Structures are given as structure tokens and as C-alpha cells.
Amino acid sequence: MTTLQPRSPYSDDEIAKLYPQSLELQQVQILLRHGERTPVNARFKNTGLPAYWSYCEAARNFRYVILSADRSWDTLHWKRRLETFGPDDAPALAAGPKEEVDTVCQPGELTDRGRETTLALGQRTRKLYVDQLGFLPSGLDAASSQTVYLRSTPIQRALESTQQAFTGLYPPSARSPDLQPPSIVTRSMQDETLFPNEGACKRFAQLSAAFADRTAQLWNDSPELAYVNRKIGKWMPKESPVVKVDSHPRLSGIMDTINATLAHGPNTKLPSEFYDERVVANIDRICTEEWFVGYQESNEYRTLGIGGTVGDLTQRMIEHVSGKPAGAHTAGGDFKIGLSGCHDTTLAATLTALGVFDALKDKWPNYTSSIAIELFKRKDGSATAPSTATTTGAIWPAKEKRWWSSLFSSSAAPTASARTPLADLSTMNRGKLDDNFVRLRYNDRPLTLPFCQQAGRHLDGDESFCTLAAFKEAADSFTPKNWKAECSMNLGEPGVRPVLEKPPGL
Structure with a gap:
């Protein structure tokens, strides 16, 4: 919930297992939650907690x-x-x-501690991809400037965390004098999909409110919240004296202050009851359900909340495989590593939509948590694809080299692109994707996506390496075709429906 305790660097034996000789790392995209920050609102001043923190x-x-x-x-x-x-x-x-x-500090601002931990994340990234794997160059110059793609939400703490992580990855001593200032790509808030954007998506705001209301109905009178009230209810304001999911402050706001105080010094601490183990665990469980259960139950929730981000990640991998990166995000060329500064809701939504968040020990993502999305290619391009049936039941051929040239040629369907759903590609082209694999690592822990566990959807002998075809099929199931248009659909319709629409593979 609060400060991440990163593991030590991988050992040589771990590197050998995690990065097998049969595969070649092609591209890495890292979603990184910003570092430690102040609370977004001043709460519980009646406990002696200062309204203003001097950590900036x-x-x-x-x-x-x-x-x-x-x-x-x-x-x-x-x-x-x-x-x-x-x-x-x-x-x-x-x-x-x-x-x-x-x-x-301003409310919600990245603190000195947050700068330190995101810098350290960049340093750990350098240790792995530069020092241990030799995947990235040790230094950046004009010729290699396209190696890194930087992206951030327009929220300042995410932008500054991206800057810190980049500096850890490539400190000034590793940048040549002729290197131009790096480009950091952002969007206006109305176009942002790098986090679940209730403010710009009316339908998603309705869905979020519906699931929050349901969580309140389920948990407000629960034994778990009764325990929380016995411990900290005496510090709630008179106008809202009982801790509830929808109290004022909301339960998620209480969690925000607890987490921020845990991450900082003794001058900004709440009374000890706020840190009671059961209080913290109960609040985490309930807030996690309020914010993220919608991604487990509703495909519309997944699509509008995080589908744009997952679609962007997938598109960039397909563009890399095709050799035809398109769009201004590549700044005129391909990239080897991308750093995207985002938020806890981005990480949890991505993992939940792909069916793996509920299996993780840490529910609410800590500050400076990260997801590394790694793209691999089989070194022997003529090697056979997985020997068993793929997602559509066919056995894909291993021949027909350079298939992307036909996909993007003038003879191809005019609508074919890196965003084209897998189901709309030819059988041959879908099968050829099996020479490429995708793996997710959350805080340096490899994940196995449920959708990729079936035979033919992963590398033989290791289910954590999902075929690119299978990963794309999973992503396609909740990637919006037109996010803004879909945000204006179904307005006023029920947000919570009786039929569960589970994430792909569950």
C-alpha cells in the first residue's frame, strides 16, 4: 500500500532462467507508478497531523x-x-x-522521498537492461537517442517521476554533450487514457459510481468496517462521524492519508490506531474492491477504464514486429525501452483486466510499483510454433517469412494496421505471430496470464511467455475502437449488471 521494498538484483542463475538463450529481447515498456507524495487533501488535522508537509x-x-x-x-x-x-x-x-x-509541498505533490525511489527504479532498470543483459546501450548520444520513449500523464507527480526514472536509467554521465533534450510525450486531460479517466469519460464515471455504490452497500455495515470504526472513528469529523466507503472523507481518502504518512517522517504521522494491522488490511481489501472489481466483472468497465492503455502497449509491440512504427509517439523511429509515468489505478487496472491482479500478494500498488511488458523473438526464426493448437484450434505454419510486408502492402486489406484485431487478420498472419512472445513482470515478479495458460498460447515449458498472438487476442477483447465515442454510449444504463463478464482466460 505504501513504500515499495524492492528485491535485490537478479542473480546470474535467475537471469539465465528468466531470459532463456532461445529468445531475444526486443522491446520493453514499463508502466511506473509515481513515487511517494503528500495526501491529495489535508485530512485528520484534529489528530495533530500538519496540513502542510515540508518534504519538497x-x-x-x-x-x-x-x-x-x-x-x-x-x-x-x-x-x-x-x-x-x-x-x-x-x-x-x-x-x-x-x-x-x-x-x-502542494497537495498530492511528489516529495523528496518520491524522487529518491523513482530515481532508484531507473537505476534498477539500468542494472538489469544495461549491465546484466546488455540490451540497452550504456550511454545515449545523438545516434542512439531513439532508444528511449518517455510518456507521462499530465499530472505533475507522474511527469516528475518519469524524469527521475529516466535520470536513473541514463544519468548525466551517460549522456553525450550532443544529445538533445529528451522528449516526454503527454496528452491533454480530455484525451488521456494512461489512467482510468472518469473526468473525460462520462460512461466510465457512471460505471465507477455504480460499483462504488455497490461496494458501500456491501461493506458499510460489515464487521470489517465496524472494527475500523472502533479504532479510528473518534477522529472522524462531526458531520460524518462514521467511517464508511462513502463517508467524508471517503474510505479511499482515509487510505490515501495512511499511505502517505507511512511513507514519510515522524513529523507527519497519525495516531498509532491508524496503523493497526487489521485496520490497514480491512481498508485495503474494501478499497481494492471499490476501485477495481469492475475490471473483473464488466468488459465495458475494462474497455473504457484501461483498454486504451493496453491497446497502446500492444500496438507498439506490433509496430516493432512489423518494422513499421507509425505515429508521432516514436519520434521518427523505433524504441527499445519505454517509460510511462502513471498511477496506482493504471497498474491495478491493467493487471485486473488481464486477470492477474487478484492473485498478487500486494493488493493496492505501492508507490513506485511498475509493470515491465517485455517483447521477445525466437532466435531461430524457422523454429516451429508451439506444437499444439492455438487459440482458434489451428496449427499455424512456420513458413512464409516477412509476412508483415504483405499485411501492410497495397494488396492488403485497406483497414489492416497494428490496431487491427487478431480476429480480422488472416490465419497465416495470426500464426506467424507465434515467433514472438510477451511477458509481464510486476515489481520484478514474472506473471502468468490466465489467457495464455492453454496449450499453444505460450512458450513450451514456460507459461509466463505468452505468444504475441494470444496476448493481442486478450488485449483486443477490451481495446476500444473509438474511446471518445464509446464514452458517450449507454449513458444512463445500469452500471452493475447481473451477468459477470470475466477477464480473458478466466
């Missing part, structure tokens, strides 16, 4: 680009201070627990 040393060192009168560019180095209400509404500087004014 970056506030002393902001730099912004300035356009001068002569049309030249310069930078302004400035120091931020926050102002708030004082006595009689007189303006006053916001101060931390020890009257600090120059390091005060």
Missing part, C-alpha cells in the same frame, strides 16, 4: 523557460512559497511542522 526541497529550485524581449530564451530560477489564510482571513505563508516555508 525542489520548491527551492524551480526553473522555467522565459522568452525575452529580444525573442531569445532564458531560464528563471525561482523559489516557491505557498500562501494560505491566517487569522481573520489575513494572508499568511503556509508552514510545515517546524515552521518551514521554503520546502512546503
Whole structure:
């Protein structure tokens, strides 16, 4: 729920098992949750918890680009201070627990601790893909600048976490003087699908509200919340004295403050009852159901909540295999590793939609958690595909080299593209994907997707290596064809339906 305790680097024996000689690593895409942050709202001030936290040393060192009168560019180095209400509404500087004014954080801001842990994530990434595997170059220069693709949601803590992770992966000493500033791709909030976007998708907002209401009905009078109330209810505000899923603050808001305080120093701590093991476990269980059970039960929920992200990940792998990366996200070329700064809801939604989140020991993703989506190719291109039937029951041929040239040629169907569903591709083309495999690692733990466990959908002898064809088929089942249009469909229809639509493979 809070600070991630990363495992030590893989041993040589683990590397040999995780990266078999028969496969060649082709591409890695990493979804990374931002690092530690302050709560998004000031809560429980009646416990003595300060409203303002002084964990943001970056506030002393902001730099912004300035356009001068002569049309030249310069930078302004400035120091931020926050102002708030004082006595009689007189303006006053916001101060931390020890009257600090120059390091005060904004609500929800990445803290110094969060910068450290996301930098460390980048360093661990370098250790694996540069030092141990030799997959990435040790340094970046103008010729190799396309090696890395950087993406972030427009939320500042995610953007800064991406910057920290990139710096850990390629510190200044590993970047040549001729290297241009890296491009970080973002979207406007109305177009963002790198996290479940209730604000831009009306139908998803309705679905989220429906599942939240159902969770409240199921859990508000439960023994689990009764225990939470006995422990911390005395600190709830008078206008909402009972802890509920839908209380004020909401149960998820209480969890937000607990997690943020656990991740930081002694000056920002709640009373000990908030950290009672059963309190933490009960809150985690209920909030996880409120936010993520919809991905287990509703294909519409999966499609509108995280289908765009999974579709983008899949598209980039297909583009890599085809040798025809398309779109501005590649900045004119292919990439070997992508870092995408996102959120806990991104990671949990992705894993739940693919059917593996419920099997994980850690329910709510910790700060700086990550999913590495790795693309492999069989080294011997003429090797036979898995010997048993694939997802449609056929045995795919191992011949017909360079099949993507036919897929994208003028003789191919005009609608064929990297986003074209597997079911709409020819039998031969679907089968040829089996020379490529996809594996997910969550916080360095390899995962086995339920959809890929059947014979023919994975590498012989290792179910964690899903065939690219099978992974694409699973992703296609909840990738939207037109996200914005689908966000305006079914408005007003029931959000929770009696028939469960399970994730692919379950």
C-alpha cells in the first residue's frame, strides 16, 4: 500500500532462467507508478497531523523557460512559497511542522522521498537492461537517442517521476554533450487514457459510481468496517462521524492519508490506531474492491477504464514486429525501452483486466510499483510454433517469412494496421505471430496470464511467455475502437449488471 521494498538484483542463475538463450529481447515498456507524495487533501488535522508537509526541497529550485524581449530564451530560477489564510482571513505563508516555508509541498505533490525511489527504479532498470543483459546501450548520444520513449500523464507527480526514472536509467554521465533534450510525450486531460479517466469519460464515471455504490452497500455495515470504526472513528469529523466507503472523507481518502504518512517522517504521522494491522488490511481489501472489481466483472468497465492503455502497449509491440512504427509517439523511429509515468489505478487496472491482479500478494500498488511488458523473438526464426493448437484450434505454419510486408502492402486489406484485431487478420498472419512472445513482470515478479495458460498460447515449458498472438487476442477483447465515442454510449444504463463478464482466460 505504501513504500515499495524492492528485491535485490537478479542473480546470474535467475537471469539465465528468466531470459532463456532461445529468445531475444526486443522491446520493453514499463508502466511506473509515481513515487511517494503528500495526501491529495489535508485530512485528520484534529489528530495533530500538519496540513502542510515540508518534504519538497525542489520548491527551492524551480526553473522555467522565459522568452525575452529580444525573442531569445532564458531560464528563471525561482523559489516557491505557498500562501494560505491566517487569522481573520489575513494572508499568511503556509508552514510545515517546524515552521518551514521554503520546502512546503502542494497537495498530492511528489516529495523528496518520491524522487529518491523513482530515481532508484531507473537505476534498477539500468542494472538489469544495461549491465546484466546488455540490451540497452550504456550511454545515449545523438545516434542512439531513439532508444528511449518517455510518456507521462499530465499530472505533475507522474511527469516528475518519469524524469527521475529516466535520470536513473541514463544519468548525466551517460549522456553525450550532443544529445538533445529528451522528449516526454503527454496528452491533454480530455484525451488521456494512461489512467482510468472518469473526468473525460462520462460512461466510465457512471460505471465507477455504480460499483462504488455497490461496494458501500456491501461493506458499510460489515464487521470489517465496524472494527475500523472502533479504532479510528473518534477522529472522524462531526458531520460524518462514521467511517464508511462513502463517508467524508471517503474510505479511499482515509487510505490515501495512511499511505502517505507511512511513507514519510515522524513529523507527519497519525495516531498509532491508524496503523493497526487489521485496520490497514480491512481498508485495503474494501478499497481494492471499490476501485477495481469492475475490471473483473464488466468488459465495458475494462474497455473504457484501461483498454486504451493496453491497446497502446500492444500496438507498439506490433509496430516493432512489423518494422513499421507509425505515429508521432516514436519520434521518427523505433524504441527499445519505454517509460510511462502513471498511477496506482493504471497498474491495478491493467493487471485486473488481464486477470492477474487478484492473485498478487500486494493488493493496492505501492508507490513506485511498475509493470515491465517485455517483447521477445525466437532466435531461430524457422523454429516451429508451439506444437499444439492455438487459440482458434489451428496449427499455424512456420513458413512464409516477412509476412508483415504483405499485411501492410497495397494488396492488403485497406483497414489492416497494428490496431487491427487478431480476429480480422488472416490465419497465416495470426500464426506467424507465434515467433514472438510477451511477458509481464510486476515489481520484478514474472506473471502468468490466465489467457495464455492453454496449450499453444505460450512458450513450451514456460507459461509466463505468452505468444504475441494470444496476448493481442486478450488485449483486443477490451481495446476500444473509438474511446471518445464509446464514452458517450449507454449513458444512463445500469452500471452493475447481473451477468459477470470475466477477464480473458478466466
